[in-house]
Every structure is written in structure tokens, then in C-alpha cells.
Amino acid sequence: MHTRTLAQLVQDLRARRVSATELTQHFLGRIERFAPALNAFVTVTAEQALAQAATADRRLAAGDAPPLAGVPIAHKDIFCTAGVKTSCGSKMLDNFVAPYDATVVERLAAAGAVMLGKTNMDEFAMGSSSETSYYGPVKNPWDHSLVPGGSSGGSAAAVAARLAPAATGTDTGGSIRQPAALSGITGLKPTYGRVSRYGMIAFASSLDHGGVLAQTAEDCALVLEAMAGFDARDSTSLDEPVPPYGKLVNERWDGVTIGVPESFFDDGLEPGTAAAVRAALEDLAKAGAKLKSVELPNMHMSVPAYYVVAPAEASSNLSRYDGIRFGYRSPNADGEDLLTFYMRSRGEGFGAEVKRRILTGTYVLSAGYFDAYYLKAQRVRKLIADDFARAFRECDIVAGPTVPSPAFRIGDKTDDPVQMYLNDIYTIGADLAGLPAISVPCGLVRGLPVGLHLVSPPLTETKLLKTAHYYQRATDWHTRVPAAAEYAR
């Protein structure tokens, strides 16, 4: 049952081959059995899930069921869930019970989806390995000694181990696509503003995107259709109609022109990954795509530009955690002055990586450095966005690897933040430019999954998803399940 795709489960539920309650019980059972070893969940909401499933069953029986009625999903613990702990992977919010639902949560619930629980993640989504969580590192289902990627690592591990058919995620520098690639699943980050950020705990507001991780591009299309759309409560929400992505991905694919930046295939790319991505591009060409060489001359500056812009916005966003209105308050500040009270609550509540980002952001925004760092990075951001715009005059989609190499060992990069940051070298550009992008499994390197990365112009999710879907019709990498812990059985 759990190896069925979300699209297949929708059909199974409609045809009453399985009930929402049975499906929910099945996935809750798998979570109970496998999630602790993977450390994939922060909270499991079994009781609430069964209640939502019962409602879905009634509506399925009555024939007025919404599109995702009875489909179990998991939410990244960055999305506020009313009455349920929402930790963002931080000690700072370990005691935080969200007073309202994020728009994403609200819309998926309205579409009938059943929430299984909240998934583990890098603290405040700051990381590429899911190791910075206050709740400990998430393990990769393909090999428990490896990271699943991050920051949406709990969501990726849950879908990869078939503990949920789909899970929500967020992507600021690659946090959906990079863990999708390292965990052997599909991850979609839509256009900036396509999915509401309301109730999605802020990291870097001009870069934060909500999205989805699932087995297939078709599944991502179905979930995106339910979660996307205008929201007056997010001032950067796009007021554009939401196409029926789930239906459109199955329409005729006329082939596309795929631009391939040759500069991506340099010494920094692990040879096995390079070969798998080249083979995937050949498969796409056989299916009818035209391949063309394109140039993105400023992409090598995306990591430095990002590590100015993102920490700057984070230092401002995270100033709200003051120990007074909500979140962690130090018990060791009685009788101290106010400055010490703030500093101690924040110093004890935040982990090491979050502190580094706040301090980096404070540094680049401080008097005398603002022009040299912050404005400079915003100018380079423009050059990177222009590179994409220029490439899209010659092609429909830009393709390449999602990540430079397969999953690495837990602990291997924790001592070298710059090495860790370089993991996002291929994904950050699409965040800086706000473009839709997807990672699809495209091979195994020494038994570990790697991803093909596709990027397209603003609001062309249909073309992007369709291309990924046709690739998945022609290949079977997305059906591979980690053998390590009998997840397939």
C-alpha cells in the first residue's frame, strides 16, 4: 500500500479499494516502526489524523469528497499547526504550540489531506544536512550513517522510507530539492509567491518558498494544486490563477528545449553524479527534448551572494525571539540587566549554526559594511537572475545536477560551514531568482540516489512538472526504495 504513489492512492480511495482510516492506520504503523530510528518526526499526530481520516471516509461515502480526501501527508515542522507543537527544529520553539494554521496547512486540510505529523528539520531551516536540529540529526533511509540532506530532511526521509506519500517542505537555498536528491525522491519548489508564506516560520523572507516532496512529479503536481494560490495574508503572494496541475501533467508533452550549462560539469561535480545526469539528459532527448548548451556566467557567485542576503534577512527575522512574548526564556537571567536577559535567552535558545547566521547577517548589515556586502550581494543577485532570463530566451528549461555528490556521512561537514554551504551550489540560483525548480531521481551512484535538477521561468510550473513527469514515465529511478531497513515490505 505504501509503495503506491499519491496519485494512485487518490484513485484507490475514490474507488473505495481502501478507506482513509485503513490508509492512515497503515502509515501511522509504519511511522511507529521506522520513524524513531530515522529521527524523521518531531511530533506524530495520530489522534488528529484518525479523526481527519474518519471525516474523509464519510465524505468519500457521501460522494462530496475534496480532491485529496483521505490522503495522508506530513508537514515540515516549520509550518504552524493550530494546537500542535511547531518547533522549527529549535530549542527556542520547543514549547511553542501554534495558535493558528499556516495557509498551506489550512488549504491541504480543506483539500481533505490527513496530517500524520510534523517532520524534523535543520534548526530554523538553516542547514543542508538536517544535523542542526535541536532534536538530533535525521538519518538517510538509504544508509543510516548518512545525512538525508536538508533542511527538509525529515520530510525527505519520511517519503523515501514510504512513511508518508508526500510531505511539505520549504526551500530558501535548496532545502526541498537537495534532500529530495539525496533521499531518492522528487522535490518541487514553485515560483516565489506561488505558495503563501503565512504561518511558515520566516528564515529569509525574499527567498523562502513553500513546496512539496513526494515520490513523483505527478504527485507534486496534485499537492501543489491544493496548496498554491493567492493569499491576502502574505504581502508577497502572487494573485494569479492556479492551473489544474494534476490534470495538466498528463496532457500531451510536445517536447521542450533544455539548456545545459556546461560550466556545471566541472571538477566540483563528482564523476558518478555527472554521468548519471548526462544519461538523464540523453533519456530526455530520446523522449523528444532538444538539448542546447547555455551559459550562466555568474552562477558561481550564487553561494557568496546567498550567504550575505539570507543571513541578513535572517538576523532581522529572528530578532522577534526575545524571550518575552513566546519561545524560550532563560531561567538564568533574574536580576540581570535587560540586555543580558535578551542575550542569554537567545544565546541559550539558538543552536550554533543559527547563531553563526545571525552574526553573519549582523556583520553584513552593520554600519560601514552595508554597501560593500549587502548592496553588493543584491547587485550580484540581479546578475544571476539576468543570467537565467537570458538563458530562457534560448531554452524552456535549464537542467543540471541538483547536488554535487551523493549523500555524505553524518558529522563529515559539521566542522566546516563553507564546505556545507557548497552543497547548495546548483540550487541557490533558483531561490535568488525566485524560479520554479524540481529535483527528480536520475540514478544511483554506489547505491545512493542522485538528482536531476530542472529550472524554468516564473509561473511555468506546468511545463516543468510535465517534463519531469515524462522523464519519470520513461525511467524508473523514482520507484527505487531503500533496501537498508526493509522499507519496501
Add this chain to the structure above:
Amino acid sequence: MLSQDDIRQLCRLARLEITAGEIADVQAKLSSIVAMVDQLQAIDTEGVTPMAHPLDRPQRLRPDEVTDKDAHERYQRNAPLVERDLYLVPKVIE
């Protein structure tokens, strides 16, 4: 390379306490991050407009009307200490 005094000043600005045991590590790692982002200086950005945001459209405005209902009781459930609808803070000696 940032000095330990630079780190202490940043911590004050960011309202973030770093323990004596952490400071050397923070100093080393922050310095390597700053060295990495310094690569930006090599790029010619003369005449390029800074990009603050991916949305190429003006900020949406709405009428200046109260739309949220009072929900302080619900919000204050997450507060460390509340009395008579007020957030309580530890006694502060200034």
C-alpha cells in the same frame, strides 16, 4: 580575520550571548564565511540595480482597516509568564 573583540561587538548588536568556550570557534567559522563572501568583491557590478526581491511588481496595498479579531488570550498561551493580560518580565536592574 575577525578579532574576538569584533565577535563580542557583533554579539552585543545581535543580542546574542556567546560563552567564553564558544568564542574561538565562532571567530574561526565566521571568519571563513566572511572570506567566502568576500569573493563578491571580484565581480563588476557597476550600474547594476540591487535586487531586493524576486517579484517584479510593486507591493500590494490594502485598505487601512482592522481585519484581525482580538485573540490575545490565544496568543498569550505561548508566553513564558502572563498576569492580567500583561506579559511579565523578570525584575530588571538598570
